[in-house]
Amino acid sequence: MTRSRMKKYFGSTLLISVIIYAAVTIFLYYAKNTTVQKNSNSGSQCNFSRYCPAILNGEEEAYQLGDNCQKQWKPETFHIQEPVNCFQIKREHHFITGVLSQEEASYPLAYIITIHKELEMFVKLLRAIYNPQNVYCIHIDQKSPEDYKRKVKSLTDCFDNIFIASKLERVIYAGFSRLQADINCMKDLVSSRVKWKHVINLCGQDFPIKTNQEIIWHIKSKWEGKNITPGTRQPPNMKYRTQYSYKEEINNGNAYIYQLNQKKTKPPLELTIYFGTAYYALTRKFVQFVLEDAYAKALLEWSQDTYSPDEHYWVTLNRLKDAPGTTPNVSWEGNIRAVKWAPIAGPSLDECYGHYVHDICVYGLRDLKWIIAQPDMFANKFEMSTSPLTVKCMEHWYRNRVLDQTSATIQPHWFLED
Template sequence: MNKTKCFLTALPVFILAYIIISYSEIFTEQEEYPKNNCTKQCPAILSGEASAFQFGEQCEKQGLKIFHIQIPINCSRIELERNFITSSLSEEEASYPLAYIITIHKEFEMFVKLIRAIYRPENVYCIHVDQKSPEDYQRKVKSLTGCFQNIFLASKMEYVVYGGFSRLQADINCMKDLVNSTVAWKAVINLCGQDFPIKTNREIIQYIKNKWNGKNITPGIQQPWYLKYRTEYRYKEEMKDGEAQIYQLNQKKTAPPLGLTIYFGTAYYVLTRQFVKFVLEDERAIALLEWSRDTYSPDEHYWVTLNRLKDAPNMIPNVTWDGDIRAVVWAPMAGPTYDGCNGYYRNNICVYGLRDLKWIIQQPAMFANKFEHSTNPLTVACLEQWHRERVLSQTSETIQPHWYLRD
């Protein structure tokens, strides 16, 4: 009887303790570290020291700082614990807010690192999540973005097919949302989840304002003959056995609408707010968008073609490949190569490894692509550490303790 009485007396205490522990586990972001503090090697790795590479590559094999997030997220703690910069770092940045369109489909940890690297409270961010992404991934992204007033999910999501119109449509969807934003952003930059900045927010703004005089940046040239197959034949996107595919139909397309001359360039850009409104409203832009629906990789001709129209806002009359948007190392025969790839190739683009970092931080580009946190976590961690130190060194504002990244 006494034992039963003791048990019944203690039962509410056990239940309360269980609830507290469970609540804590739900709202706690956990991290796992290897035994060695690998990030201490980052300065030597960035300098290109051979011994640091050897140690770092062992760390890569162990895995590094795996970020776990459980739902629901504790929004009151997320900014502090995830080291987000929570105030403007200069008057120049505060007076020139940027908009970002970020298309993602995998690696939640990489998304967290990218968004906190470019996050500023004066900016605005539209996140497009590929509808093919696992439900758990989509749920995590939705939970994280819900903690910030200036980060939101696109109002319409696409099943994105590599090389298909859906990739272009994803950007258009975000643009429609951004033009209605209360943030008075000056320019929009599009990214994917495997990008990472190598310029600070302040340097990006100075690059846009000073080198480009606030014009649109859409690197490219008139469409060369060997790429005309992309727009001369019709293409079709489809989901088959759970895989997104695009294939060419044996049907020729009509000529481009309204006598437009087609150009070829990158899918990535910097566009002014006035130009974005033009894209969404101008008759030629709308006609070109419709005509592009069954072309191959239309995001590589759409922006650069419109930026050559003489009456387009902030247009560049003689677009060339000039415009340091992204540092990319292509596979041999797939595009221009630089110092080769010290990681591995995926879709003919280098996924950077530790030995690429010295080259990356010397590039004039605003961003580098591509990175995979799951396979090269220390590569991402070292670049992230270098970038945050650079950001904080450029501000005269009082630095908050949580702005420093933890080892």
């Protein structure tokens, strides 16, 4: 080999060696940093499998460890890459993609979920209650950022049985728009190819306590063919909601409802107004009644300028003797929601270990033991931004219950990561 060829050969070899060394160095650097980033929430001190069961058991040492972990825990973020890979989304976010039992396959449910914030909380709720035989209508507050709406649509488009409501409302807390959002979803659901038995409404800060199978058992035990709308006759301290007219307004980005100096007319058709929860489990026939019956339409029209009409509309219609699936003689039965009310707002005597929003407890870690002991189908409220470990612990407990109950072959991606 000539000197010039040797020089060229060794020069090329050296260049290749430098390139390989640089590539390996870069790879190891990013691999190391990626691993640190991925595991930064799950170091030995904050190992999820160690402290979550202890928290659920109410062990004080576990609470203290959980509180310390909460301070350093980075809330999960949900990313959607373009173009959307639906196969990857279902697996990476641990959606259960198979029917878990024959009983569940023969008793499909419908869900209405109204959301406006915290995409990650919505994803966790959706994957918890998702079953391929059910159907889900998602109502996104029209005021939500466009990027939020786009991400939700990208997710829901990956599923044949999840869709966004065909008409969206600018929802205002305690306003008629909140009731109208449910009505919009109901109009879509009655034309669904899924022959659902009951429809259940949720908000983005709910989370299930009962599994899908247990919800079906709960309905069949007492409420098959019946509607669940807990409530009672409107008490005197709630009459202000329907005695005066109210108006919704959005001003400089602030949405609110206020009372007008104008008394309302009496309820239409001599209806007796009831007061109850805004959340329900309704039969398909009752939903059709709500959309078509003259009494239902008259009450809906009259309710447009009332305060929090969703807390009197469903429960009032379900007390009519001729309504399908009516339950005129029940009161607060039904076990729809586990809620810790502020002392000034409700009957709950249980202490809130998180914080209150609209007089409802946003749960903390120390509330979990109480939550899982409740007989209700769902609990409210959870918040990723203030207590992400409360949500994470709850969803691990719940997913383990779901998988323990199934007779189906469990797929590896159905298990949640620590």
